[in-house]
Amino acid sequence: MSYNALLVLSGTMLLGASCGLMGVFLTLRRQVLLSDVISHAALPGVAMAFLLGLWLAPEKAGTLPWLVGGSMFASGVAVLICFALQQVKPLWGEAAFGIPLGGFLALGVVFFSIIQQVPSGNAAGLEGLLFGRAAALSSTDVLLLGGLAGIVVIVCLLLRKELLLIAFDREFAIAQGLPVALLDTLLTGMTAAICVLALPMVGFLLVVALMVTPAAAARFWSDRLGLMIPVSVVLGMVSAGLGTLISGQLEYVPTGPAIVLCATMFFAISVCFGSSHGFIYQWWSQRLLKQEQLLDDLLRSTYEEFEAATAKLQSATMAPAQTGHADLPQLALDNRLSGVHPLTVAPDEFWLNQAVCFPKSIPTKDLSLLKQLAVNRGYLRIDSAGQWRMTELGWQKAKAVVLRHRLLELYLIEHAEFPPAQGDRTADLLEHALGPHTVDELKILLRIDFGQGVIRSPHPLEATSVREVAP
Amino acid sequence: MELLTQILQALSTWCLIDTWMVVMAALVAMACAIPGSFLVLRRQSLLADGVSHAALPGVVVAFLLSGLLPAGSGWSVVILLAGAAVSGILASILIEQLKRLRTIHADTALGIVFTTLFAVGLLLLRTLADRIHLDPACIVFGNLEVAVVETFAGTSLPIGVVVALVTLVLNLTCLWLFYKELLISTFDTVFAESIGIAASRVQLLLAVLVAVTIVGAFQTVGSLLVLGMLVIPPATARLLTYHFPSMILLSMGIGLFSAVMGHILAISLVGPLLASIGVDGIEAVSTSGMMVLVASGYLLLALLLSPEYGALSRLGQQMRTQMRIAEEDLLAVLYRLEEAGRQVSTKDLSSLVAESTGQPAWRIWAASRQLIRRGAMSYEDHHYVLTEIGRQGGRQIVRAHRLWETFLAQRLGLRPEQWHDNASRAEHYISSELRHELSNDLMRPDQDPQGRQIPPES
Numbered sequence: 001m002s003y004n005a006l007l008v009l010s011g012t013m014l015l016g017a018s019c020g021l022m023g024v025f026l027t028l029r030r031q032v033l034l035s036d037v038i039s040h041a042a043l044p045g046v047a048m049a050f051l052l053g054l055w056l057a058p059e060k061a062g063t064l065p066w067l068v069g070g071s072m073f074a075s076g077v078a079v080l081i082c083f084a085l086q087q088v089k090p091l092w093g094e095a096a097f098g099i100p101l102g103g104f105l106a107l108g109v110v111f112f113s114i115i116q117q118v119p120s121g122n123a124a125g126l127e128g129l130l131f132g133r134a135a136a137l138s139s140t141d142v143l144l145l146g147g148l149a150g151i152v153v154i155v156c157l158l159l160r161k162e163l164l165l166i167a168f169d170r171e172f173a174i175a176q177g178l179p180v181a182l183l184d185t186l187l188t189g190m191t192a193a194i195c196v197l198a199l200p201m202v203g204f205l206l207v208v209a210l211m212v213t214p215a216a217a218a219r220f221w222s223d224r225l226g227l228m229i230p231v232s233v234v235l236g237m238v239s240a241g242l243g244t245l246i247s248g249q250l251e252y253v254p255t256g257p258a259i260v261l262c263a264t265m266f267f268a269i270s271v272c273f274g275s276s277h278g279f280i281y282q283w284w285s286q287r288l289l290k291q292e293q294l295l296d297d298l299l300r301s302t303y304e305e306f307e308a309a310t311a312k313l314q315s316a317t318m319a320p321a322q323t324g325h326a327d328l329p330q331l332a333l334d335n336r337l338s339g340v341h342p343l344t345v346a347p348d349e350f351w352l353n354q355a356v357c358f359p360k361s362i363p364t365k366d367l368s369l370l371k372q373l374a375v376n377r378g379y380l381r382i383d384s385a386g387q388w389r390m391t392e393l394g395w396q397k398a399k400a401v402v403l404r405h406r407l408l409e410l411y412l413i414e415h416a417e418f419p420p421a422q423g424d425r426t427a428d429l430l431e432h433a434l435g436p437h438t439v440d441e442l443k444i445l446l447r448i449d450f451g452q453g454v455i456r457s458p459h460p461l462e463a464t465s466v467r468e469v470a471p
Numbered sequence: 472m473e474l475l476t477q478i479l480q481a482l483s484t485w486c487l488i489d490t491w492m493v494v495m496a497a498l499v500a501m502a503c504a505i506p507g508s509f510l511v512l513r514r515q516s517l518l519a520d521g522v523s524h525a526a527l528p529g530v531v532v533a534f535l536l537s538g539l540l541p542a543g544s545g546w547s548v549v550i551l552l553a554g555a556a557v558s559g560i561l562a563s564i565l566i567e568q569l570k571r572l573r574t575i576h577a578d579t580a581l582g583i584v585f586t587t588l589f590a591v592g593l594l595l596l597r598t599l600a601d602r603i604h605l606d607p608a609c610i611v612f613g614n615l616e617v618a619v620v621e622t623f624a625g626t627s628l629p630i631g632v633v634v635a636l637v638t639l640v641l642n643l644t645c646l647w648l649f650y651k652e653l654l655i656s657t658f659d660t661v662f663a664e665s666i667g668i669a670a671s672r673v674q675l676l677l678a679v680l681v682a683v684t685i686v687g688a689f690q691t692v693g694s695l696l697v698l699g700m701l702v703i704p705p706a707t708a709r710l711l712t713y714h715f716p717s718m719i720l721l722s723m724g725i726g727l728f729s730a731v732m733g734h735i736l737a738i739s740l741v742g743p744l745l746a747s748i749g750v751d752g753i754e755a756v757s758t759s760g761m762m763v764l765v766a767s768g769y770l771l772l773a774l775l776l777s778p779e780y781g782a783l784s785r786l787g788q789q790m791r792t793q794m795r796i797a798e799e800d801l802l803a804v805l806y807r808l809e810e811a812g813r814q815v816s817t818k819d820l821s822s823l824v825a826e827s828t829g830q831p832a833w834r835i836w837a838a839s840r841q842l843i844r845r846g847a848m849s850y851e852d853h854h855y856v857l858t859e860i861g862r863q864g865g866r867q868i869v870r871a872h873r874l875w876e877t878f879l880a881q882r883l884g885l886r887p888e889q890w891h892d893n894a895s896r897a898e899h900y901i902s903s904e905l906r907h908e909l910s911n912d913l914m915r916p917d918q919d920p921q922g923r924q925i926p927p928e929s
């Protein structure tokens with residue numbers, strides 16, 4: 001790659017980065033349409049500068065400084081017209097943007113038709129401005145554009161706190177005594193400058209894309225500005241660089257469309273995989289969350305199963321007409337449990353029978369996956385006989401889950417006056433949203449203090465007292 | 472004078488092609504006015520911008536397909552319009568879907584969709600450039616001069632004119648069929664939804680109409696300039712009227728005139744004008760560009776002269792109000808002098824009025840001329856004398872002033888030094904009904920708080 005090509009590439013990447021930077025402000029301030037006006041209004045500016053150049057300094061007509069100057073002037077006028085038209089009542093909003101857009105384009109077209117007929121007018125340099133032709137830039141052009149863009153970026157970085165504040169919360173900025181009007185003008189001016197500087201690269205019809213697309217893509221990666229800005233800058237830079245490389249390789253591809261399609265590609269990727277709003281990411285994280293909930297349900301139902309079995313065994317052995325061990329198989333079968341010694345039941349000896357009936361919230365097809373997940377987490381283990389057994393960790397987790405469920409149930413029954421059965425169902429839905437902090441709050445609110453133990457279920461299973469601590 | 476003869480000379484070369492160009496441009500302009508009116512009222516004028524970019528791939532593909540058909544048949548027209556409709560629908564569906572993500576705003580969605588589709592269109596154009604004779608710049612900026620050359624086989628009827636006519640008829644038909652839906656949904660979305668008009672469907676219909684119009688126009692004014700024709704004439708019409716049917720008719724009329732004037736100016740004015748500053752060899756400039764510029768000129772005129780929003784009419788209204796106040800001030804001063812039994816020469820009177828009301832001398836002079844002309848006072852022997860009409864007017868102003876002072880003192884409890892200035896401003900805006908109410912409310916006082924008599928109404 002030649003020195004010039006490298007220079008052009010780095011220049012376009014710098015411009016892409018600055019477009020990404022300004023784009024964040026632009027989208028935050030909802031002034032996307034303004035960039036549309038700015039870039040389109042550059043057309044008559046360019047043509048006018050060309051004609052003026054022909055008249056004043058024919059040898060320099062069509063060189064970049066003239067064209068950039070002309071387009072900056074025209075864009076500035078168009079922005080002023082926009083703001084002035086906003087004041088006329090029936091035209092506020094978008095209409096005020098469409099009018100200068102149409103008018104300036106028409107002016108540009110008329111100027112261009114003049115240029116085409118001027119005998120000495122060589123409009124070749126102008127073609128590039130329509131659709132972008134980065135390769136045609138000379139090294140001095142790149143230094144000029146890059147230098148100006150660099151200045152804008154530096155100003156932006158120096159003032160980033162103030163600029164973000166007026167973009168985000170104008171009222172607060174005013175209250176802070178910031179010169180809001182001045183900053184507004186500065187920001188709009190810098191946006192216009194970057195738009196115009198990017199023209200020779202992307203072409204005036206597509207500058208909007210480079211301003212808007214990376215910034216919009218960044219929204220899918222983070223809600224925090226501190227992260228959004230770097231993402232947008234990098235996306236802008238990479239799209240510009242990639243587009244320039246592609247159009248350098250393929251003769252017929254103008255730089256503008258190549259860059260824009262690269263940016264759109266990154267946008268599409270962000271929409272899918274973005275770590276904040278990307279929908280595949282969201283779908284995946286929701287799936288994980290759902291799995292987590294199902295695991296909780298699994299542990300809770302296992303614990304409750306164990307609890308019920310223990311209670312039944314206790315009442316059976318305590319009963320006056322004690323039948324002894326002879327009934328145990330029957331009882332165990334009844335509880336879908338086996339291998340549990342009636343009174344000395346140790347959690348570790350409790351194992352899940354294949355026939356354990358899990359709550360309906362767990363689809364059977366997910367069950368084996370869930371069990372595997374529980375094994376991976378160390379909640380379950382498979383013993384030498386090939387049976388599923390709860391581990392110590394599993395019991396702890398299960399106790400916490402059950403406690404959370406019952407606390408919520410109690411809260412709903414005592415404080416929200418839910419009937420117990422409804423409290424149970426509602427708690428099923430809500431419990432997964434409670435964090436450890438909320439659980440602690442609930443304990444305090446319900447005046448329950450028993451260390452790590454579990455309270456009995458508040459709805460009448462076999463509970464005698466609601467607040468009695470289970471074994 | 473030389474300029475004028477040159478213009479006339481340029482116009483004298485008018486030929487059939489010019490006529491066809493004007494007809495075509497006028498048809499396009501009128502077609503644009505219909506969806507444009509809705510866009511302006513719905514504040515969606517940049518949808519037109521979006522769709523005009525987004526229609527490019529549709530146009531290119533349709534052009535490619537129509538190239539397969541024998542030249543000069545009407546089918547190419549149908550294919551072009553269908554291609555436009557498809558890309559319009561595609562663009563609006565994409566925009567709606569992106570908006571549904573909620574992460575980005577509507578304008579951002581618009582920006583992303585239309586630039587992407589435009590980029591795709593440009594790429595298609597470049598890759599297929601060998602197979603279709605389509606210049607990107609020509610599609611983007613339009614080329615009326617070329618558009619009229621291609622005619623139906625065996626006739627002199629340009630295909631472009633038929634395309635424009637079809638577009639216009641299509642727009643008129645849709646307007647006639649869906650007038651109620653479009654209108655209600657534009658003015659009151661909530662009401663429209665409540666009577667079963669889905670906003671999204673109306674939006675889609677409008678997007679399709681815009682797309683079809685844009686494609687119908689792209690040979691004439693280009694896919695970008697059509698934005699100007701869609702937005703500017705309806706915006707002008709909106710400044711001039713409230714009534715929706717008149718607005719559509721007016722914007723169609725403005726479009727028509729812009730087309731005619733645009734072409735005439737394009738072929739006649741610019742060349743001689745440039746020649747007069749020493750740039751020779753310019754024969755005619757782009758008619759499409761000129762047409763939009765003429766429309767912008769009408770808009771500028773409307774901004775100046777519109778009865779309600781025009782800058783000039785507002786200025787005039789302001790001046791009329793100031794003149795009325797000056798006249799009333801003069802009458803009030805004369806009435807007070809008469810009340811005190813004094814007579815002051817005209818010169819002293821001017822300085823007295825200027826001092827007490829802050830009115831500039833020229834306005835006082837103009838007001839006195841006006842009052843004499845209306846017979847409110849007469850000029851006798853270096854001083855003004857009130858006639859009965861003038862005395863009546865002065866009495867009412869003074870009455871208003873003193874009633875208001877009483878009100879300020881009794882009801883609002885303002886301090887004495889606040890009474891006079893306040894009442895001097897308010898007196899010009901207190902109507903006779905208000906004076907009556909004030910008087911009743913204050914128990915018909917006959918003296919103001921400073922002990923001066925409050926004169927009766929008449």
